[in-house]
Amino acid sequence: MSSELAELANLLEATLTDTLTPAPDAYVVVAEVIHGPHLAPRLGDGLFCSAECAEYGVRELVRDLSREQGGSGFVLPHEGRMIGCVVTRGSRMWSV
Numbered sequence: 001m002s003s004e005l006a007e008l009a010n011l012l013e014a015t016l017t018d019t020l021t022p023a024p025d026a027y028v029v030v031a032e033v034i035h036g037p038h039l040a041p042r043l044g045d046g047l048f049c050s051a052e053c054a055e056y057g058v059r060e061l062v063r064d065l066s067r068e069q070g071g072s073g074f075v076l077p078h079e080g081r082m083i084g085c086v087v088t089r090g091s092r093m094w095s096v
């Protein structure tokens with residue numbers, strides 16, 4: 001393999017690795033049952049670039065759980081981040 005071809009292969013490998021490797025500071029939104037009959041944790045949609053962007057995902061997941069489980073939910077700030085809580089008719093309390 002020529003040196004130019006080897007350089008091109010290395011550049012391509014580095015570019016693809018950088019493109020396909022998730023950012024180390026991605027934020028995920030998760031809801032877990034903290035009281036009542038157990039269910040598997042629920043992931044929100046997508047990854048977020050910051051805690052501020054993840055607030056949208058927290059609000060969305062609280063809304064979705066409230067509708068699906070037939071309950072009430074709210075979102076409040078806690079230590080600089082938004083957290084959510086959903087209380088359902090099925091005697092579950094979710095923390096988001």
